[in-house]
Amino acid sequence: MNVQLDFLTVLEQWPLLITGVSWTLGLTAVSSFFGVLSGLGLAWVQTQDWPIPRGIIKVYVELIRNTPFIVQLFFIFFGLPQLGVHLSAEASSVLAMIINLSAYSTEIVRAGIDSTPAGQVQAAESLGLKPVQIFTHVILPPALFRVWPALVAQIIIVMLGSAVCGQISTEELSYSANLIQSRNFRAFESFIIAAAIYLFLSILIRALLNRLGKNLIFKGLAQNG
Amino acid sequence: MVEFGLWDVLRNLLLAARWTLVLSLIALIGGALFGFVLLVLRLLGKKYINTIIAVYVEIFQGTPLLLQLFLVYFGLALLGMETSVWWSASAALVLYTGAYLTEIWSGCVRSVPTGQWDAAQSLGLTFAQQLKWIIFPQVYRLSVAPTVGFLVQVIKGTALTSVIGFVELTKAGSMISNVTFKPFLVFSCVALLYFVICFPLSWYSRRLESGFGGA
Numbered sequence: 530m531n532v533q534l535d536f537l538t539v540l541e542q543w544p545l546l547i548t549g550v551s552w553t554l555g556l557t558a559v560s561s562f563f564g565v566l567s568g569l570g571l572a573w574v575q576t577q578d579w580p581i582p583r584g585i586i587k588v589y590v591e592l593i594r595n596t597p598f599i600v601q602l603f604f605i606f607f608g609l610p611q612l613g614v615h616l617s618a619e620a621s622s623v624l625a626m627i628i629n630l631s632a633y634s635t636e637i638v639r640a641g642i643d644s645t646p647a648g649q650v651q652a653a654e655s656l657g658l659k660p661v662q663i664f665t666h667v668i669l670p671p672a673l674f675r676v677w678p679a680l681v682a683q684i685i686i687v688m689l690g691s692a693v694c695g696q697i698s699t700e701e702l703s704y705s706a707n708l709i710q711s712r713n714f715r716a717f718e719s720f721i722i723a724a725a726i727y728l729f730l731s732i733l734i735r736a737l738l739n740r741l742g743k744n745l746i747f748k749g750l751a752q753n754g
Numbered sequence: 755m756v757e758f759g760l761w762d763v764l765r766n767l768l769l770a771a772r773w774t775l776v777l778s779l780i781a782l783i784g785g786a787l788f789g790f791v792l793l794v795l796r797l798l799g800k801k802y803i804n805t806i807i808a809v810y811v812e813i814f815q816g817t818p819l820l821l822q823l824f825l826v827y828f829g830l831a832l833l834g835m836e837t838s839v840w841w842s843a844s845a846a847l848v849l850y851t852g853a854y855l856t857e858i859w860s861g862c863v864r865s866v867p868t869g870q871w872d873a874a875q876s877l878g879l880t881f882a883q884q885l886k887w888i889i890f891p892q893v894y895r896l897s898v899a900p901t902v903g904f905l906v907q908v909i910k911g912t913a914l915t916s917v918i919g920f921v922e923l924t925k926a927g928s929m930i931s932n933v934t935f936k937p938f939l940v941f942s943c944v945a946l947l948y949f950v951i952c953f954p955l956s957w958y959s960r961r962l963e964s965g966f967g968g969a
Contacts, residue, residue, distance in 0.1 A: 532832055532833065591949075591953060591956070592945070592949060594906075594952075594956065595906065595910075595948065595949045595952035595953045595956055596910070596945045596948045596949055596952070597910040597911075597913035597914075597924065597948060598910070598913075599913045599914060599916070599917075599924060600913060600924055600927070600941060600944050600945050600948060601945070603924070603927070603928065603937075603941050603944075604938075604941040604942070604945060607931060607937035607941060608937045608938040608940075608941045608942065609938070610937075611936070611937055611938040612938060685816075689816075689817065689818040689819070690818070691818075692818035692820040692821060693818075693820055693914065693917075696917060703818065703820060703821060703824075706821075706824075716824070716828040717825065717828040717829055717831075717832050720821050720824045720825050720828065721825065723821055724813075724817040724818075724821045724822070724825060727816065727817045727818055727821065728812070728813060728816040728817050731816040731817075732812075732816060
């Protein structure tokens with residue numbers, strides 16, 4: 530048995546790899562921003578006394594969490610046009626990622642909110658803060674601080690999941706790898722290099738976001754706690 | 755031309771869902787065995803073995819499952835083995851599941867108080883006896899909820915094997931939607947079937963977590 534690996538012919542196609550990485554990072558950045566933001570909003574609704582919206586959100590969260598991302602993506606890209614909603618591959622990918630991350634982050638943030646001691650809310654009420662102020666100033670910051678690592682982990686899962694978007698021809702990293710191997714027939718080497726880049730990205734993003742959380746967003750909290 | 759009604763769609767999807775279940779079961783059993791071996795190797799406390807396992811876990815948790823499937827699929831061919839989608843899908847999912855399970859279970863072992871180890875040692879139990887009689891019974895109770903929760907992730911992961919041509923639920927859905935031109939209906943049914951499989955497990959896992967049968 531003689532296996533010869535040729536990584537150079539893959540690396541020669543570096544412009545494609547750069548395009549792929551940019552798309553992967555871009556998709557991840559946009560969907561993380563909107564996904565987490567909408568998760569915060571939905572988690573806030575979950576703390577309110579509105580049974581119907583809460584019920585709807587609960588169903589949404591369970592539906593997303595118990596179906597594969599690839600099916601959600603196919604549903605949006607192939608299924609929605611039948612209802613007259615035509616989205617490009619890129620728009621479908623971003624939408625699917627936002628919808629997916631939003632469901633998970635709703636659940637993650639809600640867990641953080643649940644662990645806020647009731648006494649803190651009562652104290653804020655007795656200081657005369659409005660409900661929205663209580664949520665944004667008293668409940669949310671420590672809740673987010675507690676669940677930040679879980680959110681970061683989920684963002685990385687969504688980034689890795691975005692590899693599937695290549696299947697509907699979004700030009701992210703795994704699509705580039707696929708394109709490269711169809712040019713030079715070096716399938717194994719292409720995917721090894723793509724996998725290595727994904728690994729590097731996930732380590733980098735995790736380190737970056739954890740640092741960002743500690744040093745910027747939760748600076749005061751980290752010092753107190 | 756043969757008409758493809760809702761019942762035909764559902765029937766064919768249900769038939770394909772079998773393979774989703776079988777593949778999930780293979781991944782779970784193979785991954786559990788593999789993850790267990792890795793767990794015991796970790797507990798033996800050799801430093802270089804721990805490093806190797808940590809790197810392995812990092813690789814499988816830090817790269818997309820889709821690429822792991824591709825790599826096994828093309829890697830087996832490279833090694834001159836005959837590639838079948840069954841082998842590739844099973845092997846990739848077992849490696850993936852093993853990496854996660856050994857990590858989940860290690861966490862459970864760490865949450866067993868160290869006093870339990872000390873007490874077991876002071877009774878003169880051998881390492882194997884300590885694991886068997888003292889540590890693993892406690893780990894078992896702690897690990898059921900996260901393991902069942904992870905099983906949901908494995909079942910959803912099997913959907914990716916459709917990309918390398920394994921005809922399970924998702925692939926069957928794509929094929930049927932190509933034939934019927936009813937992608938909305940078909941993918942709704944596919945999603946529903948995944949939900950029917952996964953939701954009871956999610957629910958059960960959460961119930962266990964919230965105290966029922968917890969350690």
